[in-house]
Amino acid sequence: MSSALYRLGRAAFARRRAVIGAWLALLVLVGAGALLLGGKLDNSVTIPGTESQAALDRLAATFPQAAGTTAQVLVTGEDGAQVDDPAVVAAVEDSIAAFGDVEGVTSAVSPFDTETPGASAVSEDGEAALVTLSLEGEGVAIGADVKDELRGLTDDLDTALPDGYDATIGGQLFSQEFPGLTITEALGVVVAFVVLLLTLGSFAAAGMPLLNALLGVGLSTLLVLVAAAFTSVTSTTPLLSLMLGLAVGIDYALFIVSRHRELLATGLPAQEAAARANATAGSAVIFAGLTVMIALVGLGVAGIPFLTVMGVAGAVAVGVAVLVSITLVPAMLGVAGERLRPRPSRRARRAADAAAAEPTTAGPAGDSWDVPPHHNRFFAGWVRLATARPWITVVVTVGALLALALPALDLRLALPDAGVSPTDSSQRVTYDRISEHFGPGANGPLVVTGSIVTSEDPLQLMQDVADELRELPGVDDVPLATPNESIDTGIVQVVPTTGPTDPETAELVNAIRELRPHILDEYGFDLSVTGFTAVGIDVSAKLGAALLPFAVFVVGLSLVLLTMVFRSVAVPLKATVGYLLSVAAAFGVVTSVFEHGVGADLLHVAKLGPVISFMPIVLMGVLFGLAMDYEVFLVSRIREDYVHSGDARASIRTGFVGSAKVVTAAAIIMVAVFFAFVPEGDINIKPIALGLAVGVAVDAFVVRMTLVPAVMQILGDRAWWMPRSLDRVLPSFDVEGEALHRELGLATWPGDPDVVVAARDLRLAAADRTDVVHLAVRRGDALVVHADEPARVAALLLTVAGRLTPAGGDLKVAGHLLPVRAAAVRRAVGYVDLRTEGIDALDAAVAERPTVLAVDRTDLVTDPHERAHAAAALARAAEQGATLLLGVVGTTSADDLLPAGTPVTTLAPSTGVLA
The missing domain is CATH 3.30.70 (Alpha-Beta Plaits)
Structure with missing residues (x-):
């Protein structure tokens, strides 16, 4: 991964105009598609298979008047005025006809009709009369023109009523409004820019993450609108996609740009710094993005269509942010060139002079890879405080998080209705007055x-x-x-x-x-x-039932992914427990605000009560990915220092100081972006945004930057322990770029360009005992490996051929370092085992024109004709330029198989030890 990103970074830097142009062209193309297809958003929240939805579908066929959408026009009198006043009755009766003429209205029932069953709708106190309008189809399918016409007729009725009476409209049709953006959301972007400027110290550097995020969210939002032409997409979906894409797009670009500037500070050329930043920070970005995407797509576990679409849209937004970050950011770094190179402070110059005076064991001169952590007194003090008394830190932080989480025991879930609309809106006024005069149940029969x-x-x-x-x-x-x-x-x-x-x-x-x-x-x-109310209850129940399976999915995913990344058992367990604490704290704060009313007025919460049903599952999915972001960016730096120093506790301090500044900036940016959607946000997004803002703040500052260092201080070297059997089974995800670091460090080894196979202190993992091999086989030469045990010969040839991973040491084949470039080696090296394959397999291998051809168990070819056949095949391979590696068990000679005059290196000490 890191090697591929290194090459991608160099290419994007070199072809910066083409990369930038391609992204802009794609944005225009998708925008044109969205405009032409004209997809529409809706607010339908249904779950096929529930009793209420199935019954509603049957009613649509057998009793359409009862299955459609309803609106309610409420006429009320002030100060005890009665609605049976003849002037009021006349005005209402006149409006009934007008309402009935509106397209899509199937019935408009007068509240003064005493003959039709169920029609009479005058309150017991006589101060309110309710006109019920039935409309065809779901409310989401009814256009804004119909709603506007109904509002206009209600205004006409209000004007026609005598003084002391007024009319308002609400009901199911107006229970949910399409969310939109306000100036408050833009303040989050302003805060993000200020944080970027303080972190990166340059307007050019600070602008790059913003441009990166804006292009990404623009593209992902347009893709959601394109998708809306083919499937049902709730109006909340693009807003969630925008919120996520903006936050991660800024953060991911910040990590790459910050790493680039650190590498520039070491004196690297701009292109090399961009490539290496893309290789290291970009690897972490891909892993972090994948975790968010998998968690969001995992929302489909609930089996709820609208939630699945929401999760996929969010995953697409994050995926676009990742792709833009690892391609557009290196291109923009290429445009900026040397302008981003930081000027060293006096303290940095003194430290550099002191370091230059000390001997170094680094790689080749001028090719420094490691970025020394900048000494930061604030973060150095933070980690020192967190790790000085680690058990106290653990008890205090866990206790505080549990206290925050305690209110979550009262968390109630429901789909929002008009009762949570702004208090001055017509639908909210109607809702409250119906509750007052007819009882709260009249709002949802x-x-x-x-x-x-x-x-x-x-x-x-x-x-x-x-x-x-x-x-x-x-x-x-x-x-x-x-x-x-x-x-x-x-x-x-x-x-x-x-x-x-x-x-x-x-x-x-x-x-x-x-x-x-x-x-x-x-x-x-x-x-x-x-009915509308029963459908909402069933949706909430099914979402609540899906929460536990999704939690198991997320926790299991967390353990597997982090074990792959950190090659540790303790680190994933600690990270997962921390994530659960962050989620619980976020749930607790959301409950405190939206149900207990703590700070509700400050956050413009229109009404206390249940939060939207899908808040917990969406928050868990999104926060999982974001929590893994900080875990990866912080702990991977600690592990990187541990790999180089071997001192577990010292690495906590150096790794923390080296990454805490960027992690802090990233967390502040995310909190700002999420929190900006709270004060004026859509009621569907408001609790999710608050939960994410709190969750990110708690996870970054309390869990990752306080609890994690304390736990790792307690564990010491045990933090990095992992069973060998598990290590062999799990694939490796080199987030720190350690493999690329090694590859660049050995770029000039072995020094002779004609050496095709080079081994130094090579240890073979598959041998019965540890063998150490030193080799240097030049192009056109041959290597003959002798041993008494077949497994030991096979171990060497399979390792050189890229089929087995070496246990240690250095091995380079055809210019590719193993095991970093094992795939490239497998393409360049042909391998034939004559014990299980015939001579025909040797012919097929030669036909593929390999750079190196390894043939094991040549001692088994005893028939003179077959031996001549094998010699001819090897001669053809040599003529094609292949370097030959032959494996022999026992004392049989392989000289007759090699072309005459071929220089031969023999690995066959009399003891049977390879080297």
């Missing part, structure tokens, strides 16, 4: 439906069912119980005593469903509960 096709007296059946439902606790009224026109489906409208998001309403829904067996036996009516 339940619909009980079922088939009545076998009933002989459907009218009486519906009345009997209504009477049964009236007896249930929590039922305020049953105003309507009627069959449809074709007498095959019946509905009963049930008004709860509590509001749509109240837990007691969910209990009533469950109580009605528990009554199903009795109603079916008694009346033959197989009831189902549906």
Whole structure:
């Protein structure tokens, strides 16, 4: 990974204009696609397969008037004024006709109609009258023009009413508005720029992460709009995508630019510094981005379509941010050139002079790779305080986090309705007044439906069912119980005593469903509960049930990925526990604000109550990826120092000081970007944004920068212990660029360009005992390996051929360092085992024209004709320029297989030890 990113960084730096132009062209192309396709967003939050959704789908076919969307026009009198005033009645009756003429309105029922069952809708105090409008289709499919026309007619009614009366409109149709951006969100970007300027110390350097993030979120947002033309995309999705893309896009570019400037400070040329920054910080960026993406795509575990789309859109935004960061940032570094090279301070110059006076064991002169950590008194003091009494640090931080998390025990989830809209909005005013005059349940009546096709007296059946439902606790009224026109489906409208998001309403829904067996036996009516409120309850229940499986998925993923990266058991366990503490603290703060009201006025929370149902699962997914960001960027630097020094506790301090400044800047930026969506944000995004802002702050500053150093101080060398069996099984993810560091350090070795196979202190992992090999085989020469044990010959040839990983030492084949470039070596080296393969396999290997050809068990070719055949094949390989490696078990000679005059190196001491 780091080698590929190194080459990518050099290429992007060199072809900077082409890279920048390509990204801009792609942005224009996707923008044109979004404009032409014209995808529309919606606010539909449905889950196929739930009882309420299935019943609603059936009603759409059998009783469309009851399955559509409703709006409510409320007429109220002030100071006890009664709505039965003739002037009020006349104005309302006139408006009924106008409402009925609006396209899509299937019925407009007068509240003063006493003949139609369920039509009368005047409050008991006589001060309010409710006009119910039924519309075709889901609310998300009803255009803004219809909503505007209904609002206009309501304004006309308000004008026509006598003084002391007014009319407002609300209901299900207006329960959710499309979210938009405000100036507050832009303040997050301003804060991010200030932090970047202070961190990087240059306007040019500070501008790069912002440009990187803006291009990325522009592209990802347009991709979401393109997707909306082909699938249902909630209006919250692009806002979540924007929030995530902006935060990670700035942070990922910051890590690369910061590393670039550190490398420039060591004197490296700008292109080399950009390539190495892309190799190291870019590797961490890819890993961090992948963790976020996998966690977001993992939202599909819940099996909820809208949540899956939201997760995929967020993952695309993060993926675009990663791709832009590892290509566009090196290109912009190429444009900036030498302008980003920092000027050393006096302290740095004195430190450099002192370092120059000391002997060094680094690689070749002028090729410094390691970046010495800049001494920072603040962060040096921070880590010293955290690790001085590590057990006290652990107890205090964990105790504080648990205290923050405690309110999460009261966390309640629901889909938002008009009750959480801004207090001055028409829908919120209508919602509150309906609650006041008709009871909170009137804002979300339940619909009980079922088939009545076998009933002989459907009218009486519906009345009997209504009477049964009236007896249930929590039922305020049953105003309507009627069959449809074709007498095959019946509905009963049930008004709860509590509001749509109240837990007691969910209990009533469950109580009605528990009554199903009795109603079916008694009346033959197989009831189902549906309606806007029931759908919301079912969605919340399914999301809550999906939380535990998703948590297991995320925690398991965390352990596997971090074990791959850090080659440790303790570090992943510690990181995962820290992540869970961060999540719990974020849940606790969200509960404190949105349910307990702590700071609610400051954050413009319109109404206390449950938070949106998908907040926990989205927050867990996103925060997992972001927590892994800080874990990787901080702990990978500690591990890098530990690999070089071997001192576990000293590496905590040096690694922390070397990375804490950038991690702090990145965390502040993320907190600023997320928190900017809280004060004026959409109600769907507001709790998610607050949770992410708190979660990032807690995870970065409390968990990663305080708890982690303390735990690692306690563990010492044990922090980096890993069972050998597990180490062999797990793939390696070289985030620190250690392999590339080694490759660059050995770039000039072995010095002779004609040496094709070079080994120095090479130890073979697959041999029965540790063999140490030294080799230098030139192009056109041959190497013959003798040993008494077949496994030892095979171990050497397979290792040289890139099929086995060496246990240690240095090995370079065809110019490629192993095991860093094992894939390239496998392409360049042909391998034939004559014990299991025939002579034909040797011909096939020669036909591929390998740079090196390794043939094992040549001693088994005893037939003169076959031996001549093998010699001819090896001669052809030599003519093609291949270097030959032959394996022999025992004392059999291989001279007759080699072309005449071939220089031969023999590895066969009489003791049987390879070297």
